[in-house]
Amino acid sequence: MRRLNGNRHFFEGDTLFVNMGPQHPSTHGVLRLLIETDGEVVTKAEPKIGYLHRCFEKSAEGVSWEGVIPYTDRMDYVGPIGNEWPYCLAVERLAGIEVPERGEYCRVIAAELQRIASHLLAFGTYGLDIGAITPFLHAFRDREKVLDILEYVSGARLLYNYIRIGGVVRPFDEKATAMIRDFLSDLATRLPEYHQLLSYNNIFIERTAGVGVITRDQALTYNITGPNLRATGIEWDLRRNDPYGFYDRFEFDVAVGTGEHGVLGDCWNRYIVRLIEIEESMRILEQAITMLPTDGPFWNYKRNLKVPPGETYARAESARGEVGFYVVANGELKPFRVKAKSPCFCALSGFPEYGTGMLLADVVATLGSIDIVLGEVDR
């Protein structure tokens, strides 16, 4: 279908309005797209959001500093560790709380496991979006193991509430590191399978290469971050460029779009960046579990925490990009204002621009490749 893009007259016809969603399986949540098409070509696309709006920011003003963390979990519910961390970073900076070394390593391990789980989900559901069912089953089989490990340390399978202000709630012990070693050796044998199954599958390449291109300038002006930015060839990763936690102690490469197929910034490159990131996360995990101290404090817990007046903006690299928290403290037991910056919100705001001019069938391919989670868009 992509090849016919050049012959636009082929599709010219009456204008048709398509209301996609809010309950559409490939919108990854509850998103409504108002699409105007000329034949098969999208001439206007407007996302309507807010269906999952819970006013997280209002709720956060009514609970204790610790109590906000479960709410942040529920923003990006397939990668909650990535939301907990920047919030805790902001509060720790305001309150001047130091995180013990063991806690910092546990955070890195949890965040990288989460990144792998989230990217596996993105890999599987992206296959589903464009009609490949098998990758989804494979991805969920492996994602299950990550959930098992995180369940072992945090007690929850999806919304962990694991990273706390001043550390983590429970450290990774010997059994957990053994589970991680098993998982890593398993995943190392699976990745080539994934590449065979999807990445270098001709049908998949035909379907995604050159489709839904986001240019560098668009990525910057819409502040699109994470794998979607790196797919355009810009080497920007907060773990490397604005290090937080212990990320400056690890050896890893920043995954960028390869341009092997299609052009930089298209669906295929966004997809491959995630798979390369899984490999890099595995590298970080291998280093982290050998460096992890086996004893010592892991949580610098403060009871009835009161944060002195101040304000700060902290950010961290989640699986979807830069998650930021603007936190204002008033010297009380609860936050005065918490504002969450969501990477998916920014990425979706550019959809009217980069979504126009593509074929209607490519809308789903593009939406799937930017890997949005509507829980985070609407908050």
Next chain:
Amino acid sequence: MTESESAPAATEPLTPEEELFRALKEEFGEAIRELVSAASPYIVVEPARIRDVAFHLRDAFGFDSLMCLSGIDTLGQKHSTKPLPPGSPRSAKPEPIGEEIAVVYHIGSVTTRRKVALRAPLDRRTPRLPSVSSVWKVAAWHEREAFDMFGIVFEDHPNLTRILCPEDWVGHPLRKDYEMPKRYAAWEHARRPSAAELAEPESRVAGEDASRAAEKNGITTENSR
């Protein structure tokens, strides 16, 4: 230049924020009010000039991305977030803060890796300032959110409508004086179920049955009248 004037500059190199603040001050003068050194330092800017400052930051300093744009209502915020000057006594209280609605811009650069925060304080009754969506396109949605949550009006915005709340929502939820509604305001006009309908759930379906049941119970309803 005498020695005493140049001495402080030599001993204490300027922080990136101070450097930027001086450069902006030179360009915009009075519109750049002050530099506040909170945990994340910010520059207070005259709201009417915010778009000019934003354009200058993007084009002259390479701040290519707007990381975050937040509204904030300081009603009830007892203290300013400014830290106390060093060496102040233990009993010293932070200075009180006025009641204002402000917009805070967190701006970053992928090329130079610098960060800066701007703050535009607004009048609480009529919060208005120019939109920066022509500088960074992502601002369009952030500003719609600030309009939705705080009622801040952004001039020259391409489409200033509610984004997260429904279009018929009343009030701006994140304002500190917002009262949580008991029910969804758009439902106020909907017909309320009559007393009989509430009393006998089975008869809710058919209105006639409801009025008959009501007559039996001696209740006057709209239908039986």
